Amino acid sequence: MIELRQLHQLIAIAEFRSLRAAAEALDVQQSTLSRTVRSIEDDLGTILLERRHSGVEFTEAGQAFLREAKSAIEMLERAQRHARLAGRGKTGSLTIGIQTSLGTGFLKDLLRRYATAHPKVQLSAVDGATREHVRLVAAGSLDIAFVTDCEIPANCDHAQLWQEEVFVVTSKTHALSGMPAVSWSSMRHERVLVTVAAPGPEVETFIRGVLAVEDDCGFKVDRIDATQEMLLDLVALNQGITVAVSSWQRPDDRELSYLPVNEPKNSVAFNAIWNRANGNPALRRLITAAHICAGRHRRGTSDWLSAQHSIGQDGMSGQRVTIPVKRSSRDG
Numbered sequence: 001m002i003e004l005r006q007l008h009q010l011i012a013i014a015e016f017r018s019l020r021a022a023a024e025a026l027d028v029q030q031s032t033l034s035r036t037v038r039s040i041e042d043d044l045g046t047i048l049l050e051r052r053h054s055g056v057e058f059t060e061a062g063q064a065f066l067r068e069a070k071s072a073i074e075m076l077e078r079a080q081r082h083a084r085l086a087g088r089g090k091t092g093s094l095t096i097g098i099q100t101s102l103g104t105g106f107l108k109d110l111l112r113r114y115a116t117a118h119p120k121v122q123l124s125a126v127d128g129a130t131r132e133h134v135r136l137v138a139a140g141s142l143d144i145a146f147v148t149d150c151e152i153p154a155n156c157d158h159a160q161l162w163q164e165e166v167f168v169v170t171s172k173t174h175a176l177s178g179m180p181a182v183s184w185s186s187m188r189h190e191r192v193l194v195t196v197a198a199p200g201p202e203v204e205t206f207i208r209g210v211l212a213v214e215d216d217c218g219f220k221v222d223r224i225d226a227t228q229e230m231l232l233d234l235v236a237l238n239q240g241i242t243v244a245v246s247s248w249q250r251p252d253d254r255e256l257s258y259l260p261v262n263e264p265k266n267s268v269a270f271n272a273i274w275n276r277a278n279g280n281p282a283l284r285r286l287i288t289a290a291h292i293c294a295g296r297h298r299r300g301t302s303d304w305l306s307a308q309h310s311i312g313q314d315g316m317s318g319q320r321v322t323i324p325v326k327r328s329s330r331d332g
Helices: 004-016 018-025 032-044 060-087 105-118 130-139 200-211 229-236 281-294
Strands: 049-052 056-057 091-098 120-127 144-147 150-154 156-171 192-194 220-224 242-245 254-261 267-275 318-320
Touching: 004 018, 004 032, 004 056, 004 060, 004 091, 018 049, 032 060, 032 130, 056 060, 060 242, 091 281, 105 120, 105 156, 105 281, 130 150, 130 156, 130 267, 144 281, 150 156, 156 229, 156 281, 192 200, 192 229, 192 242, 192 318, 200 220, 220 229, 229 242, 229 254
Parallel strands: 091 120, 091 144, 192 220
Antiparallel strands: 049 056, 144 267, 150 318, 156 242, 156 254, 156 267
16 A cells, blocks of 8 residues: 555655655655655556656656645645644534524623634524523534523533523503613513513513412413514514513614613523533534633533532432522623
């Protein structure tokens, strides 16, 4: 079998048109190059070069072999460069599950920084509900997902990265609109709009959690088969109210009021979740970037929790990420 080293030697002979000059350039014995030529000719069953007083001349077969050899070496070297870059996470692709907006906030900043640092990594975003994203991450179909409260599969790692303030959203003409802040109980007897698709189910779960009411207690949820953007348009038309986190706010929106909540549970935490066995180098780079952006102290290989937060493990099927509460702040 012809070795790569032998091909480089043959190319050097062609460039210098002399065994002696090529041997000097490669710092090998001239006899070494002679043996290389004979070995390749024996493997191919043809004569590659002829020795003349002026040097060496490659035969027609030799010239044809050289062209293909150079092409093969270039392809191999290109593959090696790409592999080295991919191994360092400089190239490749990432599929990311999101349920928050990319308009503003932590996630927008994180992905912008990552894209700037790794311009050859292709980022693909998939919108969807938390449960589906977690399932896809566990199955290896998504590299990473950014979600709220969820059950963490046993084969996945997670990190609590940032929190966003929650607002009650009304039209400018709604009775609550002029309030500097509202309580969760102000949503009772209101028509609360949520989307059928994500993030609607998560929003409804959150609202029911803070109100702790049943369907027959004056709390009406209308599930709208529309995008989050269209839902906000309906709120602007005074067709109901909704709840949104800070990153969902539409810039310069003159039709909606985003009312802060003057109760303890007025924020939600967002978490990253990824499959522990995922060896994508680009993913590891994103995990590191998220760790830096979140300012978390990392304990071990994948724990970004700060010293004042901890997440319990049940030691069996997985663990549950809890949502910490805080007073009004906007980390997002």
